[in-house]
Amino acid sequence: MLTHVGLGFSHATDPHEAGALATRQATSGLGGHRPAVIVLFATPDLDPHRLLSGVHSQSEGATVLGCCAPGVIVPGAVARQGVGVAALAPGRGLTLSAAHVQGVVRDPRAAARALVESLRPPLADADEPLLALLLKSSGEGAQSLAAMIQAAGDELGPNCLLVGGGAQDSTGRVPSPIYWGTRSLPDAAALLVVRGGAFGVGAGHGYRPVGPPLVVSRARGNAIDELAGRSAFETYAAQFVSDSGLTRETFARFALDHPLGLPQIGGEYVIRDPYAVSTDGALLCAGAIPERSVVRLMEGDPDALRAAAEQAARAATTALGGAPPALALVCSCVSRLNYLGDRAVDEVRAVQASLGEDVPLIGFFSYGEIAATAEASAVLHNKTVVVGVVADSRPGEER
Amino acid sequence: MPEQNVADGEAPDEVTELSALYEISTIPTSLVSMEDLASLGLDKATRLLRTRLALLYRWEGCGDGAPSLWATRGMPARQAARALPDLAAVAEAFELGRPLTLDGPDRCRDLALIPDGYGARHALLAPCGRVGGGRALLVAFRLADLPFGHRDLALFGVLADRIGAALETLRLFDEMAHRQEDLQHEIVERQQAQAERERLIAELRESLAAVRTLTGLLPICAWCKRIRTDEGYWAALEEYLKEHTDAVLTHSICPECARELNKEFTGEQ
Numbered sequence: 019m020l021t022h023v024g025l026g027f028s029h030a031t032d033p034h035e036a037g038a039l040a041t042r043q044a045t046s047g048l049g050g051h052r053p054a055v056i057v058l059f060a061t062p063d064l065d066p067h068r069l070l071s072g073v074h075s076q077s078e079g080a081t082v083l084g085c086c087a088p089g090v091i092v093p094g095a096v097a098r099q100g101v102g103v104a105a106l107a108p109g110r111g112l113t114l115s116a117a118h119v120q121g122v123v124r125d126p127r128a129a130a131r132a133l134v135e136s137l138r139p140p141l142a143d144a145d146e147p148l149l150a151l152l153l154k155s156s157g158e159g160a161q162s163l164a165a166m167i168q169a170a171g172d173e174l175g176p177n178c179l180l181v182g183g184g185a186q187d188s189t190g191r192v193p194s195p196i197y198w199g200t201r202s203l204p205d206a207a208a209l210l211v212v213r214g215g216a217f218g219v220g221a222g223h224g225y226r227p228v229g230p231p232l233v234v235s236r237a238r239g240n241a242i243d244e245l246a247g248r249s250a251f252e253t254y255a256a257q258f259v260s261d262s263g264l265t266r267e268t269f270a271r272f273a274l275d276h277p278l279g280l281p282q283i284g285g286e287y288v289i290r291d292p293y294a295v296s297t298d299g300a301l302l303c304a305g306a307i308p309e310r311s312v313v314r315l316m317e318g319d320p321d322a323l324r325a326a327a328e329q330a331a332r333a334a335t336t337a338l339g340g341a342p343p344a345l346a347l348v349c350s351c352v353s354r355l356n357y358l359g360d361r362a363v364d365e366v367r368a369v370q371a372s373l374g375e376d377v378p379l380i381g382f383f384s385y386g387e388i389a390a391t392a393e394a395s396a397v398l399h400n401k402t403v404v405v406g407v408v409a410d411s412r413p414g415e416e417r
Numbered sequence: 418m419p420e421q422n423v424a425d426g427e428a429p430d431e432v433t434e435l436s437a438l439y440e441i442s443t444i445p446t447s448l449v450s451m452e453d454l455a456s457l458g459l460d461k462a463t464r465l466l467r468t469r470l471a472l473l474y475r476w477e478g479c480g481d482g483a484p485s486l487w488a489t490r491g492m493p494a495r496q497a498a499r500a501l502p503d504l505a506a507v508a509e510a511f512e513l514g515r516p517l518t519l520d521g522p523d524r525c526r527d528l529a530l531i532p533d534g535y536g537a538r539h540a541l542l543a544p545c546g547r548v549g550g551g552r553a554l555l556v557a558f559r560l561a562d563l564p565f566g567h568r569d570l571a572l573f574g575v576l577a578d579r580i581g582a583a584l585e586t587l588r589l590f591d592e593m594a595h596r597q598e599d600l601q602h603e604i605v606e607r608q609q610a611q612a613e614r615e616r617l618i619a620e621l622r623e624s625l626a627a628v629r630t631l632t633g634l635l636p637i638c639a640w641c642k643r644i645r646t647d648e649g650y651w652a653a654l655e656e657y658l659k660e661h662t663d664a665v666l667t668h669s670i671c672p673e674c675a676r677e678l679n680k681e682f683t684g685e686q
Contacts, residue, residue: 145532145533145534145535146534168490171491172489172490172491172492172493172494173493175491175492175493175496175535176469176470176491176492176535176558176560177534177535177536177560227432231432231435231436233439281432281433281436281437282433282437282464282465282467283433283434283437283465283466283467283568283569283572284430284433284467285430285433286433286467288464308440310439310440310443310444310445311436311440312435312436312437312439312440314432314436392469392560392561393467393469393559393560393561393563394463394464394467394469395463395464395468395469395470395490395491396491397464
C-alpha cells in the first residue's frame with residue numbers, strides 16, 4: 019500500500035466550522051483509509067480552541083499537530099486567512115511518530131532532547147533515514163529556536179533530515195501556539211518523524227551578495243552592535259548611499275530585501291534578517307550572529323526568490339533518487355511573505371511545478387526556518403524556503 | 418603516507434574562503450570554558466565546512482592517559498565511541514601534525530568512531546596541538562559523496578590549531594588556578610600556624626605576668642630578719658614580701674616555736 023495524503027482548506031470565519039470543513043475535505047481524500055496523523059496550519063484570527071474542536075470532530079482519532087501562522091501554504095495558493103489540513107495515511111513500511119513538549123522557553127535544549135527521547139524506541143535504529151518536521155511556538159525570538167534545532171539535530175542524528183520553523187504572526191506581537199490534539203500550547207514544540215521511506219530536504223533563499231565582506235566587530239546574541247568597527251546601522255546604511263531615504267524608521271522596510279548573509283565555505287550564504295535598529299544603532303536580527311564572523315549585505319528580487327524556491331524543491335526531490343514524492347512540507351519565511359505580498363504565491367507555484375503538479379503540498383510561513391539536509395547539519399535559517407519531501411520507497415527499492 | 422584523496426575542480430570563491438578563514442582564525446584562545454570551546458569548534462566544523470558530523474577527542478590533564486570523547490555535533494554523544502581507538506590513521510595524523518582525509522565508506526568504518534549505519538563516506542582528522550603530541554583530535558564526517566578538498570583541509574587545520582591553542586591556554590589557566598589554590602592553602606596554613614604561635618605567646622605572657630619574682634641581693638638582718646628596702650628603711654619580712662610579690666602571707670606557727678612558746682606559758686625549763 020502506498021501512502022495516501024489528503025488535503026483540505028477552509029476560509030470559513032467560524033473557527034469550528036473551518037477546522038471541521040478542512041479536516042473533512044482532507045480525510046475524504048484518503049480513499050477510505052484512516053488518517054494516522056493530521057497536520058494543520060491556521061491563521062491567528064481563528065480561535066484555536068474552537069478550531070481544534072472542529073478538527074477533532076472529523077479527525078477519526080488521528081494524532082493532530084500543527085501551528086499558528088500568518089500565512090498557510092496549500093497547492094497553488096497562499097492564504098492569509100484560513101486553515102490548511104493534511105491528513106496522512108502512511109503506506110506499508112512508512113511509519114509516523116509524533117510527540118510534543120512544553121516549557122521550551124525555559125530550556126530549549128532540554129526540551130528538544132526530551133522531545134526526541136519521548137519518541138524512543140521508534141527512533142532507536144540509527145541506521146535508518148528519517149525526516150522530521152519540527153514546529154515551535156513563538157516566544158524568546160529565534161534564539162531559543164536555534165538552540166532547539168541544534169539539540170534536536172544532535173539527538174536525531176545525521177540520518178535524520180529536518181524541516182520546520184517557528185510559529186509567529188506577521189507582526190510578531192501575538193503569541194502563536196502549537197496545536198496538539200485539541201490543545202493550543204503557547205510554550206511548546208511538536209515533532210513529527212517519518213521513517214521507512216525516502217526523504218529529501220532542500221533550502222534556498224535567492225539573495226545575492228552586494229558590497230564588500232564586513233567583520234562583525236561587536237555582537238551580543240542576535241544584536242550586531244558594530245560592523246567593521248563602526249555602529250552597525252551606520253555601516254549598513256553607508257553601503258547603500260544611493261538610498262538616501264534610508265533611516266532608522268524606514269530600515270525595516272528596506273531590510274526586507276537587503277538582509278545579511280553569513281558566508282559558508284563553498285559559496286553559500288546563511289541569511290540573517292535584520293528586522294529593526296535599536297536606539298544605539300545595533301541591528302537586531304532574527305538569529306544569532308557570532309562576533310568576529312564575516313557578513314555580507316545581500317539583496318534580492320522577486321524573480322530570484324522564486325527561482326530559489328524552485329531550486330530548493332528540486333534539491334529535495336533529487337535526493338529521492340527518482341522515487342515520486344508522496345508529500346511535500348514547505349516552510350517559508352514570513353518576511354518573504356511580507357516582501358513578496360501577492361507574489362508570494364509565485365514561489366508556491368514554482369515549488370509545485372518542480373515537485374510535480376499532483377504532489378500534495380502543505381506548509382506555512384514561519385519565523386525562522388529549519389533545515390538539515392544530507393550535506394549540511396541542522397541550522398536556523400532566515401528569509402529562506404525549506405522544502406521537505408517524503409516518498410514511499412527508498413532509491414533502488416522495489417515499490 | 419596515507420592516500421590524500423583531495424577533490425579537484427572545486428569552485429574557487431575567495432570571499433567565502435577568506436571569510437571562513439577569518440571566522441575560524443579569530444576563535445578566541447583565551448577566556449573560553451572547555452564547554453564553550455568544544456561547542457565553538459564543532460559549530461565551525463559543521464557550519465563552515467558543511468560537514469554533517471563532528472567529534473572531539475581529548476586527552477585529560479597534560480596529555481597523560483587515554484583520549485576520551487569530549488563532545489559531538491550532529492549525533493548523540495552516546496552513539497559515538499567513548500574512547501579513541503588506537504588506530505594507524507590517528508597515529509598518522511599526529512605524526513603528520515596536519516589534517517588527514519580518509520575517503521570511502523570502508524575507511525570511515527575502520528575508524529570505528531560512529532555507527533556504521535550513518536554511512537559516512539569521507540572523514541577528516543586533525544590533531545589539535547603540538548606535532549606528534551597533540552592533546553585533542555578533531556574529526557569530521559561527510560555522509561554525502563563530497564570529498565574534502567584543499568580548502569577544507571586548510572581550514573580544518575587552522576580550526577584544529579585554534580582549538581589546540583585554546584586548550585593550551587585553558588590548561589595553563591587550570592594549572593595556574595591549581596597553583597593559586599595550593600598557594601592559598603599554604604597561606605591559610607601559615608596564617609593558622611602564625612595565629613597559633615601568637616596565641617601561645619600571649620598565653621605565656623599572661624603566665625609570666627602572673628608570676629612576680631624577686632631577683633638580686635636582699636640585705637637581711639641576721640638577728641631580726643628585717644629587710645632593708647631600696648629607700649633604706651628596715652621592713653619586716655612579711656611587709657617586704659607583701660609589697661614586692663604577689664604572695665599572700667598568713668600567720669601560723671612552726672612546731673619548734675610552738676614548743677618554745679608552750680614552755681614560756683607553762684614555766685617549764
